[in-house]
Amino acid sequence: MPDLVIQPSVRPLFGSVPVPADKSITHRAILLAGIASGRSRIRGNTLGEDNRATLGALRALGVGVEEPTPGELLIEGKGLSGLTAPAAPIDCGNSGTTMRLLAGILAAQPFTTILVGDASLSKRPMERVAKPLRLRGARIEGRLDPRRVGEITAPLEIGPLRPPHALCGIEYDQPVASAQVKSALLLSGLYAPDATYVREPLVSRDHTERMLSALGVPIRTAGSMVELDPSGWSGEIPALDLEVPGDISAASFLLAAAQLVPESRVTVRRVGWNPTRTGIFEALRDMDGVFAMEAKGEVMAEPIGDLHASPATLRASRIGGEIAARSIDEIPILCALAARAHGVTEIYDAAELRVKESDRIAVMAEVLRAFGVRCEERRDGMLIEGRPDRPLDAAGVSSHGDHRIAMAAAVLALCADGPSRVRDAACIATSFPRFVGTLRALGATIEVDEGAP
Numbered sequence: 260m261p262d263l264v265i266q267p268s269v270r271p272l273f274g275s276v277p278v279p280a281d282k283s284i285t286h287r288a289i290l291l292a293g294i295a296s297g298r299s300r301i302r303g304n305t306l307g308e309d310n311r312a313t314l315g316a317l318r319a320l321g322v323g324v325e326e327p328t329p330g331e332l333l334i335e336g337k338g339l340s341g342l343t344a345p346a347a348p349i350d351c352g353n354s355g356t357t358m359r360l361l362a363g364i365l366a367a368q369p370f371t372t373i374l375v376g377d378a379s380l381s382k383r384p385m386e387r388v389a390k391p392l393r394l395r396g397a398r399i400e401g402r403l404d405p406r407r408v409g410e411i412t413a414p415l416e417i418g419p420l421r422p423p424h425a426l427c428g429i430e431y432d433q434p435v436a437s438a439q440v441k442s443a444l445l446l447s448g449l450y451a452p453d454a455t456y457v458r459e460p461l462v463s464r465d466h467t468e469r470m471l472s473a474l475g476v477p478i479r480t481a482g483s484m485v486e487l488d489p490s491g492w493s494g495e496i497p498a499l500d501l502e503v504p505g506d507i508s509a510a511s512f513l514l515a516a517a518q519l520v521p522e523s524r525v526t527v528r529r530v531g532w533n534p535t536r537t538g539i540f541e542a543l544r545d546m547d548g549v550f551a552m553e554a555k556g557e558v559m560a561e562p563i564g565d566l567h568a569s570p571a572t573l574r575a576s577r578i579g580g581e582i583a584a585r586s587i588d589e590i591p592i593l594c595a596l597a598a599r600a601h602g603v604t605e606i607y608d609a610a611e612l613r614v615k616e617s618d619r620i621a622v623m624a625e626v627l628r629a630f631g632v633r634c635e636e637r638r639d640g641m642l643i644e645g646r647p648d649r650p651l652d653a654a655g656v657s658s659h660g661d662h663r664i665a666m667a668a669a670v671l672a673l674c675a676d677g678p679s680r681v682r683d684a685a686c687i688a689t690s691f692p693r694f695v696g697t698l699r700a701l702g703a704t705i706e707v708d709e710g711a712p
């Protein structure tokens with residue numbers, strides 16, 4: 260597992276760079292292309308390993324996938340009912356989105372599929388998706404979680420749904436805001452003759468709704484309520500032709516680095532800024548962050564544009580509620596920004612972070628302390644005492660195999676008083692394979708130490 264060795268920044272970060280294709284949109288585009296009718300074309304910058312796990316799953320289900328040029332996927336859709344039984348368990352790697360969204364499609368298949376994942380994914384809660392799918396008639400079983408009563412984890416065994424049975428309609432109130440659960444229900448709803456209604460406590464990312472609607476599936480949203488009513492629908496998803504916007508979650512690390520390194524000027528090109536993902540912008544604005552948005556139109560109902568960022572004198576903020584829900588994957592990098600802001604930042608309503616690729620509250624607290632930042636863990640968040648007036652302490656930290664922690668730590672390291680080390684950094688390829696190259700192109704000095712055991 261390589262380490263990153265990061266030098267404190269001695270010169271501004273400067274330049275205009277792309278980021279990988281939005282991971283959430285790409286998962287959905289790949290899955291829908293697999294059950295569409297005809298050949299889909301999906302273009303987007305550098306696929307991370309999570310998206311590759313979804314591609315691998317489709318191949319295992321009999322879908323033809325080609326990658327004629329880097330950044331271009333051709334997917335031969337099999338239609339809603341054309342998937343075939345996989346020969347072996349499907350490995351979802353580190354990707355929660357792959358496992359949970361796929362569960363929605365597999366719940367309706369006439370064959371059994373087993374979904375497995377890596378050590379981290381095998382600990383993540385799956386009852387949240389299994390329960391509503393069972394309520395609509397699916398067969399889905401997992402391993403009882405010894406740490407949590409009533410919880411299951413992967414491996415998941417899903418199906419078969421034996422004809423003439425079909426999934427039934429459902430009206431479901433999600434206990435937690437989760438786009439993965441909502442999307443699994445909507446995807447399974449494509450196979451149910453009756454309507455699917457889902458309500459969430461707060462609106463989570465709505466890429467599935469936007470994409471389904473753009474593909475002619477009858478779907479309506481009102482606040483945090485979504486309805487998919489297939490009566491009158493052709494039952495066919497047309498092939499997609501889509502250029503996936505850049506990933507706002509990946510862009511956030513660059514946006515943050517530009518806030519922290521004096522005299523920087525960074526542009527991130529063609530970033531998707533769907534309003535259900537822009538909590539990072541609002542949080543950063545509230546911290547007096549400096550950035551501008553240059554709109555460039557829409558792709559498949561997703562707004563995009565260029566982001567221009569420069570250094571800021573940051574002040575502490577309170578990040579919770581709806582903003583936390585709309586920036587859930589950005590909380591680690593917001594913690595890093597809070598470490599350089601004047602005052603005490605409070606993160607709350609973010610208990611979900613405890614069940615991501617790592618316990619992101621505990622692990623981020625460990626990372627902040629290693630850099631000499633005082634913080635206090637809360638059940639659903641953290642208090643962080645900013646230390647903006649002198650460099651952070653150079654540190655050696657572990658990513659705990661979590662890509663977002665590794666990248667947040669690398670950004671903190673730019674503000675340290677000597678070289679810092681981020682151990683176990685291979686995980687960055689989960690979402691941002693060219694992270695190191697991108698930061699180097701902007702002027703940062705980072706080495707990859709492959710020699711680490």
Ligand SMILES: O=C(O)C1=C[C@@H](OP(=O)(O)O)[C@@H](O)[C@H](O)C1
Nearest residue numbers: 283356436437438439440587588
């Ligand atoms: O639907 C998606 O693409 C995602 C939803 C979020 O997870 P939850 O649904 O668990 O909130 C997010 O953290 C994850 O990175 C991607």
Ligand SMILES: C=C(OP(=O)(O)O)C(=O)O
Nearest residue numbers: 353354355356357588615
């Ligand atoms: C939580 C994440 O992804 P997933 O749930 O798909 O593993 C993430 O990318 O931060």
